[in-house]
Amino acid sequence: MFSAENLLLYLFALLVMQPCFSIDSITVNQTLKDGESLISPGKFFELGFFSPGSSSSRYIGVWYHNFPEKYVVWVANRDAPITNSSGVLAVDKTGQLVLFYSENPQVIIWSSNISLSGANNNSAKLLDTGNLVLFKNTFSGKNILWEGFDHPTDTHLPTMKFGWNKKTKRDTFFTSWKSPDDPGMGEYSYRFIINGSVPQLFIYDGSRPYMRMGPWNGITYSGLPEYSVDSVNEVSKVYYIDNEEEVSTYYTISDPTYITRSVVDDKGIAQRLNWNAELQKWKSSWEGPDGNCDKYATCGAFSTCNSLRVADQGCVCLPGYVNKFTGELSSTSFDGCVRKTRALVCRNGEGFKKVSGVKVPDTVNAQLEPSLGIKACRDLCLKNCSCTAYAAASITEDVGCLTWYGELVDVRQFSQGGQDLYLRVDHHELAEDSKKRILKVLLPVVFTVVLILGITCWLLRKMRKRERINRNLELSNGSEKDDIAYMERYSDVNASKEAGTTSAEVHCFSSSTIIAATENFSVTNKLGEGGFGTVYKGRMRGGQDIAVKRLSITSKQGLEEFRNEIILIAKLQHRNLVRLLGYCIQQENMLIYEYLPNRGLDCFIFGKSELNWRTRFDITMGIARGMIYLHHDSRLRIIHRDLKASNVLLDASMNPKISDFGMARIFGNEQNGDTTNRVVGTYGYMSPEYAMEGHFSIKSDVFSFGVLLLEIISGRRNSSTFDAENSVNLIGHVWDRWLEGKPLEIVDPSLGESYEVSEVLRCIHTALLCVQESAAIRPTMSEAASMLCNERTPPSTPEQPAFVNRARGNIGPVNLSFFYETEGTTVSDDTVGITEGR
Template sequence: MRLILHKLLLAFMHLWLWWSSSNHVHVDAADDSLKPGDIFNSSSQLYSKSRKYFLDFYSIQSLHKAFTYLAIHSAYDTTVVWKGNRDQIVHPSDPVLSLNFSGVLKIESSSLKKPIILYSSPQPINNTVATLLDTGNFVLQHLHSNGTTTLLWQSFDYPTDTLIPTMKLGVNHKTGHRWLLYSQLTYGRATPGTFNLEWEPREQELVIRRRGKVCWKSGKLRNNRFEHIPEDAQGVLKYSILSNGDEDTFSFTSTNESHTRWWYLWDIGRLSYNEKEGYVARADLCYGYNNTDGCQRWEDIPKCRIPGDVFTKKNLRPNYENFTFDMNQNITYSECEAACWSDCNCNGFTEIYEDRSGCRFYHWNSSKDYIVDGTVSGQDIYLLENKGNIIAHRHGTKRWIWITTVIAATLLIICASILCLAIKKRKHLLQEKKRKEMSLIEDFGNDLNKKHGLKVLDYTLVVAATNEFSSDNKIGQGGFGPVYKGTLPTGEEVAIKRLSRSSAQGIVEFKNELTLICELQHMNLVQLLGCCIHEEEKILIYEYMPNKSLDFYLFDCTRSKLLDWNKRFNIIQGIAQGLLYLHKYSRLKVIHRDLKASNILLDENMNPKISDFGMARMFTQQDSISNTNRVVGTYGYMSPEYAMEGIFSTKSDVYSFGVLLLEIVSGRKNTSFYDDDHPLNLVGHVWELWKDDKYFELVDPSLNEVFDHEEVQRCIHIGLLCVEHYANDRPTMSDIISMLTSKSLIVSLPQKPAFYVQRYMYKENLSSLELCTGSTV
């Protein structure tokens, strides 16, 4: 009975697919978009607007099987640059890509038990469209009634084995999503293979790994060139590196539109450009012992392998008596090579199947076990030979051996004696230093605890609280080091900031800074609870903020809806109160110098608290202005006199507050507002709206027009006063709080702001894809 029902179900599915393809509108080849209800099948093609790329179902024959994939091709030479179903094969006769009226983008086929879901929203979304852009990016967007769009899904977030211009490599710090290239298992099968290409943000370089082990690095980027990538592979490329609290990414563009270039990762470790034109990296030549051209030395090289040993492709007629098999079709060239390399009895190998999978390993005693004869048909064998010029001579005279032995022994004795003396002296100095340091730390801890009530925690307790500083516990990156969530033995949750070891700050200076921070006590400042000092480690323990930072909500399309106008206005007032305390009512005047949304933390009641005083400067209340040669902070929030001349004062924080206030009202980053027709940042845009009396157009659409119009107008007015070009024209924090809380009319009128300062600094790094409500095309 079950069998009959199963057959009926399959018959119904085929009938439905036939009816769908017969009665629905097929995508026209000249169209660049798939709309709800359209059916895209094996006979359909979707071209980008300028016909640079096209989308179709692409089939390839391998091992007497047909492998079919949803693929994006370059129209220049039909090269496949992206595949949508690497791990799941669909039947070549009836694959269907569809977008339904609930916003679900999926691939269906009779060979699949269930559809491949490319995108599905938790809640149905009406009015969506899937478009192939001229960048080669296939995007799914939500079309809003006001003419704006929201990006829901994009193929660029799921690279396969090809990196094309503007596609990213790197990591999204907010979601943890990583952008990587993975090689393809074989020519026909798109399953991820042995190698991957990734961006290493800490060292700012490209890395190729084989099964997780680093085998090649590009070297540092200097003057738009990587050290270990050939010049002819970089000639027309311009690299872009983005590093901020949201993401660390690498991408490139072509400076010559007529010479488009992309990178392709083969499953032998070779990274080529335009698939076969030339190479970017030759990780296939990195045998573990060499460190040239970006190759990385391995720690586990077999003793039988020496520099110069490489696999050379030769056409031979082998003796089949001494060999073993591995007929696994998932074993490819690179793994055959690795297996033979690690087996000291292996002299070479050949692939078994026509798609270059499977291995036959040869164990020969001499060259007589194979024949090199051009008149006899042979087969391609990868033979292990030595091509190096640095192999040590194995034979020499006895006299040379004795001389070398005596010299080496003498040098060894001398070096050992010097080393013993140095170790003994160093040990004594370290013991003395540790004794003094422990005494200083003990006095330091007693003093902080007695005078300020500050806990001085043991290092082992801090390590246990953060699970040994696990990456899973990392919740942010402050101005001078990473921040981890920790749980003390009492059950109290805390935020633990581990200051960078590169800091030149000593224990005495660290004590002085802690003493000053302890003096700052206000409900709108994050409270310092304790500290820890251990050898070179200097650690701060703060109260834990469960609702993360303001930018986590403000600049996210979904989470921004949790911030209604009352919450936003409360946050604005809280930040202002915190700044007023720092500028006027604390024992020492404090200028924060890095006020931005990511440095505003939210407690369980969404009350704001200013954090990260790593860049703050403190003065007596009589001082009012200072100058520095080292400008720190975040461009876009810096006042013009600080960014250009290094001059900062409390009015520098006022400028930053003004930018932040306008971001809270609009729900948009100051640096995300740019297009060719309207080349202004957010501050400049607000000024244009203010002049035209259209300032309510600025309000975040996620508020759904539910807000106090008088309060919003007042906030925009205050924000523009804060970003005045000249510091003396900006209000003080006392004035700002008075204007926020008073219902009376604000007398001062804003002047043209200093928006042009950031305009040029950010032009190259902006992307409309960062916007929730702006166009994503």
């Protein structure tokens, strides 16, 4: 039961409560006041009163419903603003749609202004297209008396026609606002102009053409090759109408969720805008005029404009023409072109030259022959000495001929799209073209023959020299039978061996075996290439996959060096080094390795990476263990000299294996480094003392490891471009974030937050110690691996690393406790502990 007090409160709520329903129409018995609105049936558009920008004037307009801002697409009283908030929109007793002041209904501010007689029971409705329509009696397409789409403002919406009505003689076009605060009719207009035999799209600045979009070509307008269809969704289509009633154009959208509009603004810029629901903003898919070449006749007569051409404002004369002032094809001052010579182009051996990918000239001086094909079009133009060019009227039909008479104006060159224009030229121009065509064909042939002869002679000399060396070589060549037996043994060993153990046997393969395995070095089997030559995938008869490094014939590596490399790699047996299965020295030098299906580490960490942090850390530790073996645990001390992401290969289980020992150097156990005059390797990974002085040591490899570790953490190449000022490489970028106390900002965004903070910080800290300027203060690989695995903070603080290329001054030591205050915590529940090295 309600008490008296509750009943009074309930009645009061009913009095003040606003209705929760919306209307889409008004009739003779209804009005729309300021503060009220119509909403289309599907809730796409809303009509009501608004004030643009900082203006206090009120207007009746249509905008998108429930958008973050009022994007107004149509204004009724654009040139008759309401000075206060007492405006009323209604259908009067005569059936006219009117706008008036509530305190003075006799003063009509704006009306639909149609011819009506007597009393009418008309009604106005806002449609889901954004069109405000006045109906006679009932809402039916046959009863339309007036519609807002016939009186557009600055916005072209889907299904909104504009052009010329042949019966009513009404020209429908769009005009810009005067300013963002004033929707009144501005200076710029977007029109469908019929000033010749072929209608064209234009933007006008007052009465002067500002930009021409060209005639209809069957798909779009020739000056808008990218405008007609959305290249991704293909939901937008442009239409052209030419019948007894009208010449007009419009476009449609097949997907109602695809929201698009075209607008010409108060600066004369036209745009096609598509709504991005995710970003909640409009994205421009086309804009014009876009640069000098989009502006009407910017280069004058008989010229073309190419926006990719930097010089001459993009202007150049058409074939057979020269600058009318300088007599050259192009010039810094450009105002049109004239014929190159005074030779007659009337029944004097003249012809036509094709100019491809252009916006065809202004058709004000053109004639349309809709029934003629392109060959008949040529004959028609050739017979008439006044005809300067011809083109197909449509790129979708076999018929349709456009011929031009007089000057050719506003020709635009496109990098993609456009049409073919056939230009009338004299016999001299045709003769020059013939010579050019002959030279284009002849010169490549002569060059190719000379090149083949030169290469053949060089190869013959190289092969003879190699044959002499091979005859004296003590290594014997294998046979196919031996190759098969060896691979069978290799397969058996791999099937039964324990983790971390490998056979030290290296086999000499016959060239016929390798050719068969690689399908004669098929392009489809090519895995990659570098300065050493090319790598191919191969499959032996028993089904085992191999990788064949086919050393380049231009390689400076001698046969003795090649033999030493085989012996060196054969002695290096470790689970984190690529295994050498054998070699071949018949006809050419080749190395045969185990095949690793996941290729190089660079394929995984750069670009769109799918490696989680645990896999990255395990790969890092595998690389470290391989380098420790080379520096300390193998029978000979090896300095790799080219450690980088592409030289780390991954097997099927994502275990890393260091490869490419072509640049490696061997030392005795007591020797740590050397100096060379021939610096080899990859810039970006080289230590400063090696790159600048030629001095290399185990600490050179440590520097490369530090760079590689930063790349694994960040997912970016050391040579990438960075936003921070003066950060010319990854090392500088990381050092900047380290000094700012924000080292985690360098972590690959694809990792999200699924990593252990302290572990990542320890890796960054260790990497910075590895890339120190001085080799003496860099850790050894053993020390670096220990830092990575030890949960404690690395014992030393990094100084400014190498190749930062800036003078920042002495800023004092960095407070490491700030970085490691979260040590022992995890960012994600599925982060696991560190796997200790084996």
